Amino acid sequence: MHLLIDQGNSRTKACLYKEGVFTDVVLSELTPTDWQSIKQALIGSVASAEQRQQLRTLLPATMPVRWLRSSAQAFGISNSYQQPEKLGVDRWLALLGAAALYPKQRLLVIDAGTAVTMDWLDADGQHTGGWILAGLQTQQRILVSATAQVEAATMSLQSLLPATSTTAAVAEGAKAAVLGAVQQAIQLQRIERVVLTGGDGAFIQQQLNNNAVLLEPKLIFYGLARFIDNN
Structure with missing residues (x-):
């Protein structure tokens, strides 16, 4: 399972993704069992550096996180x-x-x-x-x-x-x-x-x-x- 996060200017949305299925989640409501099942978080963010840092603190420190950027x-x-x-x-x-x-x-x-x-x-x-x-x-x-x-x-x-x-x-x-x-x-x-x-x-x-x-x-x-x- 993967955690997908879309961090915008006014709100942050998240989904758990597995085998083609997206399940809406609230980060603060994920249980320890949920966190253990997540292999990686992939994040697209247009928010400020401070907001990105705040978001990172909501995730387990040991979780692999990939911040995506636009490319050619x-x-x-x-x-x-x-x-x-x-x-x-x-x-x-x-x-x-x-x-x-x-x-x-x-x-x-x-x-x-x-x-x-x-x-x-x-x-x-x-x-x-x-x-x-x-x-x-x-x-x-x-x-x-x-x-x-x-x-x-x-x-x-x-x-x-x-x-x-x-x-x-x-x-x-x-x-x-x-x-x-x-x-x-x-x-x-x-x-x-x-x-x-x-x-x-x-x-x-x-x-x-x-x-x-x-x-x-x-x-x-x-x-x-x-x-x-x-x-």
């Missing part, structure tokens, strides 16, 4: 960045996961969380570039912090509607900005599928209402799992 090439997928390690490892793992699930296809891979990242992958495994924009909640926080008389609203992810108050207008505007960017990304390059992950992925899928738009909540874990027994 892995599993037939090529990174477009001139400095490959500068591509966020969450984006890299999402690309590797999407390519494993949908090989030899033209993909737009979207991770909708604190930030919304969009990356294109061609059928030959070439990453052709990507975009980064503020996520739904982040957009609200930025606007509220930069203006004197605007307050954040509780955001409903059921629909996109014209707003009848300033607070609601901020929330609806954030949704419109993200959806508009996604629609532009779909049109920018010829693709066969959109592969979504992240906390706001379900909202984007619902709004696009397209059979070629697929939600894969464990997409980054699929990318992490490819590195098991691969050194």
